[in-house]
Amino acid sequence: MSTDNTRETRLRAGDAELTVDPQNGCRLTGLRIHGTELLRQGAKYGAFPMVPWCGRIELGQFRNGGERHQMPINSAPHAIHGTGRDTAWSTARADDTSAAFTYDLAEPWPYTGRVTQLVELAPDSLTLTMGVETYDNSFPAQAGWHPWFLRNLGSGGDVELAFDAEWQEERGDDHLPTGRRIAPQPGPWDDCFGMPDGVDVTLTWPGMLELKVTSRAEWVVIYDEQKEAVCVEPQSGPPNGLNTLPRLVTPIDPLEISTTWTWRTLA
Known part of the structure; x- marks a missing residue:
């Protein structure tokens, strides 16, 4: 494990290796299983937290x-995916297999x-947990994650997605x-x-x-329109939810969400 507030944090457990960049929106920049990278590489990719909203806000x-x-x-x-991914976070603590990061909400968030x-x-497995708390006024918020999983890991076929949803939000x-x-x-x-x-x-x-991507959250966005990667995005509410399904963060009721990714090799 290595960490400071200006460098990436590297965690390792068995044959799993994870890299987090707090300066680049606290995104996961790499997840390697038995030496194979699962996340699309690049400054805008990896897997980033969406906060204090997820997806699009109508007209911002x-x-x-x-x-x-x-x-x-x-x-x-529209405005998309929150401000957290564009913010430098601080490393609160880190050891070989876990780390905690924080940032204070600020402009343009009001x-x-x-x-x-x-x-x-x-x-x-990898478990991610995110919390949003207020210092003062109550406000609507959302949180979730936007991972870019590689469509192909370099050998074998392209990734296959399987899920059983109760409904789909009709998209305009x-x-x-x-x-x-x-x-x-x-x-x-x-x-x-x-x-x-869930x-x-x-x-x-x-x-x-x-x-497997699991979460107690009830909403997930699936995006597979790119050649290089597919996205499975658990989130605390639907796109534009700040307007259509607001969830207030109050001094006595912070927002918390978690997701767990569990894997097994098939070779």
């Missing part, structure tokens, strides 16, 4: 009571508070949910699915590895 605007707030438009005409991400690595031409729930449709996807019993998605690289 949301309300908190009578106040309307405007977030920067970074996926015109409310004060703290975000914490806990990373726990085991030989056959503006890439936002219309508010109508429909039966899950075949891919390709850039879509949000509802899983009331997120449970299996990625299988034939002959190489099986990885």
